[in-house]
Amino acid sequence: MCGIHFTKNVSRKKFKKSLDLLYHRGPNASDVKQFDNIFLGHTRLAIIDLDKRSSQPFTGSDNETHIIFNGEIYNFKELKKQFNIKTRTSSDTEILLELYLKLGEDVVNHLNGMFAFVIYNSRTKDIFIARDRLGIKPLYIYEKNDTLIISSEIASILESLEFVPEYDLIGIRQYLKLRTFFRGHTLYKDIKMFPAGYYRKNDQLVQYWNLENHYSTDYNDEKVKELIESSIEYRLISDVETGSYLSGGIDSSLIAVLAQKEYTWTTGFNDFNEFEYARIVAERYKFNHQEVITSRDEFKDVAKFMIEKRKEPLSVPNEVSIFEMTQAVAKHNTVVLSGEGADELFFGYDRIFRWAQNNEFDLESFDKLYSYGTHKDDEIIQYVLEPVAHIKDNLLKISTFFQLYHLHGLLRRLDNATMLCSVEARVPFVDHRLIEYMYGIGCEYKMKNGIVKEPLKRIFSDVLPSEIINRKKVGFPIPIHDIFHNKDCSMDGWLHFNIETILKDDWTKITEQLKTEDIYV
Numbered sequence: 001m002c003g004i005h006f007t008k009n010v011s012r013k014k015f016k017k018s019l020d021l022l023y024h025r026g027p028n029a030s031d032v033k034q035f036d037n038i039f040l041g042h043t044r045l046a047i048i049d050l051d052k053r054s055s056q057p058f059t060g061s062d063n064e065t066h067i068i069f070n071g072e073i074y075n076f077k078e079l080k081k082q083f084n085i086k087t088r089t090s091s092d093t094e095i096l097l098e099l100y101l102k103l104g105e106d107v108v109n110h111l112n113g114m115f116a117f118v119i120y121n122s123r124t125k126d127i128f129i130a131r132d133r134l135g136i137k138p139l140y141i142y143e144k145n146d147t148l149i150i151s152s153e154i155a156s157i158l159e160s161l162e163f164v165p166e167y168d169l170i171g172i173r174q175y176l177k178l179r180t181f182f183r184g185h186t187l188y189k190d191i192k193m194f195p196a197g198y199y200r201k202n203d204q205l206v207q208y209w210n211l212e213n214h215y216s217t218d219y220n221d222e223k224v225k226e227l228i229e230s231s232i233e234y235r236l237i238s239d240v241e242t243g244s245y246l247s248g249g250i251d252s253s254l255i256a257v258l259a260q261k262e263y264t265w266t267t268g269f270n271d272f273n274e275f276e277y278a279r280i281v282a283e284r285y286k287f288n289h290q291e292v293i294t295s296r297d298e299f300k301d302v303a304k305f306m307i308e309k310r311k312e313p314l315s316v317p318n319e320v321s322i323f324e325m326t327q328a329v330a331k332h333n334t335v336v337l338s339g340e341g342a343d344e345l346f347f348g349y350d351r352i353f354r355w356a357q358n359n360e361f362d363l364e365s366f367d368k369l370y371s372y373g374t375h376k377d378d379e380i381i382q383y384v385l386e387p388v389a390h391i392k393d394n395l396l397k398i399s400t401f402f403q404l405y406h407l408h409g410l411l412r413r414l415d416n417a418t419m420l421c422s423v424e425a426r427v428p429f430v431d432h433r434l435i436e437y438m439y440g441i442g443c444e445y446k447m448k449n450g451i452v453k454e455p456l457k458r459i460f461s462d463v464l465p466s467e468i469i470n471r472k473k474v475g476f477p478i479p480i481h482d483i484f485h486n487k488d489c490s491m492d493g494w495l496h497f498n499i500e501t502i503l504k505d506d507w508t509k510i511t512e513q514l515k516t517e518d519i520y521v
Contacts (some may be wrong), residue, residue, distance in 0.1 A: 105201055114430075342456070
């Protein structure tokens with residue numbers, strides 16, 4: 001929905017230049033509020049209540065509490081009624097802020113949505129920061145000495161500083177081995193990802209949501225169906241046009257069919273795509289279906305543009321294709337629905353989930369099944385898995401890792417690629433109610449009779465074409481072997497291309513550091 005930028009002890013000139021870098025996240029409006037050495041900035045992509053009265057930074061009814069908010073609160077109308085909130089707009093932003101004034105920190109437990117926000121009280125000087133349960137919306141934080149910077153993107157934090165921060169060797173190792181960052185690390189040592197499912201009041205960081213508290217082995221088809229339909233219905237709430245990605249896989253097909261919006265979108269290469277399956281769904285339901293062609297010749301140039309714009313590496317190569325597709329989406333839709341989260345919920349990564357079901361955990365097997373870099377770095381894998389190391393059951397351990405940590409990387413990919421085009425992506429399968437309900441349920445339901453995503457195929461067999469239900473699962477196809485030539489692994493070529501694009505001359509120095517420490521060769 002937007003870009004947010006908060007600073008303490010940063011000059012106004014630096015702040016303004018930093019906020020300008022978030023223009024693509026919110027081209028409809030931009031504003032700043034200053035309170036002594038504190039700046040709150042916002043760039044708005046108008047989705048709910050398009051009137052300028054809902055622009056931000058937004059001030060509460062007490063005239064001393066101010067919010068900058070990125071995301072959507074889908075249940076805002078119910079919250080308004082439940083808590084008898086008087087409003088002067090029809091926006092979810094105002095409901096969020098007024099609910100905070102009523103409930104304080106407990107506000108986060110009542111929200112269904114995707115969100116990253118900062119609330120500042122200009123009288124008490126209190127700073128409240130929160131991020132949604134699964135980390136759908138990004139939030140980065142820099143805090144050193146007396147400087148505090150909170151932003152939607154790393155590039156804006158870098159622009160706010162008078163120097164380039166030291167690179168994070170742990171973060172680089174994570175990326176080169178696992179194609180993304182974990183446990184708050186980024187490419188930069190002093191810039192961290194604010195943790196999903198947490199809030200912070202001044203200096204106190206609190207985890208308000210823990211998936212493991214929702215463990216259950218009960219399941220019911222009707223409940224699953226109800227939650228999926230409710231989740232999609234919520235994500236259609238908008239005052240602008242909404243469309244759906246439609247790859248031809250079961251996840252995007254189901255969303256598009258249940259959403260029934262006019263436009264659907266798919267992307268691929270001329271000779272490497274899934275167009276035939278997307279067409280089956282589009283023709284049956286008479287969608288205005290658009291196919292966007294990605295070019296091998298332009299792929300590296302587009303990737304380089306995205307990397308340099310964001311000042312951090314891309315994770316999955318198909319992020320480039322999502323970006324190019326979303327440029328076309330932006331001509332017709334400001335909101336688009338996407339299928340992230342279904343593979344984590346319904347064990348779509350069947351090779352690794354079958355292993356987890358039938359074997360005790362061992363690092364070598366996990367490395368072989370999951371890692372992207374071909375080199376050995378057991379220490380990094382162990383570090384990344386540490387938050388789930390206490391879980392004894394291997395299937396539960398792996399499913400928890402995928403739900404909380406693997407998915408987080410894919411959500412960052414989606415947000416980065418779409419918001420760069422000023423389009424908001426919404427992910428129905430990442431509704432916390434659905435995730436909580438499904439947590440702990442094993443292969444006997446999610447892969448019944450050995451069928452991948454069996455509940456989705458069975459429950460929605462009346463609306464999904466049989467060709468989609470019976471097709472073999474295929475990942476988002478990118479001919480990476482043709483684009484990144486590497487004698488061992490084309491994925492290594494992709495990972496190195498990203499790091500080298502950012503680090504440039506520093507890459508040689510970093511490589512030597514890693515070799516010296518016997519970390520990476």
